[in-house]
Amino acid sequence: MTFREIIDSPSPNFDERRAEVRYLILHYTGMATGQEALDRLRDPEAKVSAHYLIEENGTIHQLVPEEKRAWHAGVSSWEDESDINSLSVGIELVNPGHDYPGYKGDYRPFPPAQMDSLLELSKAIVERNHILPWHVLGHSDVAPARKVDPGELFDWRWLAERGVGAWPAKAAGEMDPSPVHIRRMLKDYGYGFSGEDDAELRVVLSAFQRHFRPENFSGAPDPESAALLQALLDEKGKQAI
């Protein structure tokens, strides 16, 4: 397979990694156009970046070399790690994103050309950096209280079926859907919690559901969520090196 062309669009917004790459973090840009997003990610005043940006037509830009620390994750946490920027490669997918206060979004499906480019690029990144399937994450997974990207229209299943990321093979049988049990499983899988309150559990569970059960991400604990979590934990436990 010949690798498609990657356009060099350097950003000054990076510094030195303090750890080796372990995660791949996917985002959407949440801005009206790809050009607007590209300009912002290259603006020294904005102090944000990503390693790559993929336009809706599939064009790939490289903004920061993979060996450098791009600034895409912000305040984040996974597996008790908090410097996710040091530990990850970040890809921005052009998509206007959801509404939020002060911004009118236009969240829409990620076109096939964009997904094909993402698959090819992320396969290469995962191989180069030995990233494990359950370490391919959304921004919302590592920052559930602040972020919802890439969102429920992002097809994690499609990506996993083609070799990038984790997907529960089959839901494990009847599982205890109590909040205590679900919280423990979410923590074991990698999600970060700051306390013990139920409001936070709903936010984190909603991020999990957005990723692994996008048709219902209300954040309410239920047996299916518990079963999906258990299936993923089984997979992670079985394949862990």
Ligand SMILES: [Zn+2]
């Ligand atoms: Zn993001």
